[in-house]
Amino acid sequence: MKCIVVGAHYGLMDWLAQRVTAVVMAIFTLIVFAAMLGGVLGSREAWQSFMSNGVIRFASFLFIVSLCYHAWVGVRDIWMDYINSAALRLILHAATLLALLGYAGWAIQIIWRL
Numbered sequence: 001m002k003c004i005v006v007g008a009h010y011g012l013m014d015w016l017a018q019r020v021t022a023v024v025m026a027i028f029t030l031i032v033f034a035a036m037l038g039g040v041l042g043s044r045e046a047w048q049s050f051m052s053n054g055v056i057r058f059a060s061f062l063f064i065v066s067l068c069y070h071a072w073v074g075v076r077d078i079w080m081d082y083i084n085s086a087a088l089r090l091i092l093h094a095a096t097l098l099a100l101l102g103y104a105g106w107a108i109q110i111i112w113r114l
Contacts, residue, residue: 014073021066021073028063031056051111064107068100 040050050056075096083089 014077017073018070021070024062024066025070028059031059057112060111061108064104064111068104072097072100 035050040046051060076093079089079092079096083092
């Protein structure tokens with residue numbers, strides 16, 4: 001008998017995670033858009049002041065984590081649905097996870113380097 005590796009049937013948790021992370025990203029996008037309308041892009045100092053605010057730093061951290069988790073759920077599901085080889089799927093999962101962790105670290109470093 002051959003053992004077939006299939007998805008873990010995440011279902012509701014994935015659906016909920018996608019919606020929650022999308023809401024977090026939408027709220028942060030609206031905050032940044034409102035700040036841009038308010039003139040935060042008028043100078044480098046204004047942008048630095050905006051981004052150095054503790055609440056905005058926390059919101060930007062939540063945005064980055066939400067973006068990476070949102071991407072992880074979506075790409076993981078693509079690998080589970082379309083890659084038949086369990087070994088290749090494991091390699092792609094690991095590569096995706098490492099890339100997203102690297103992107104998150106890089107984004108935080110860039111944004112908070114003020």
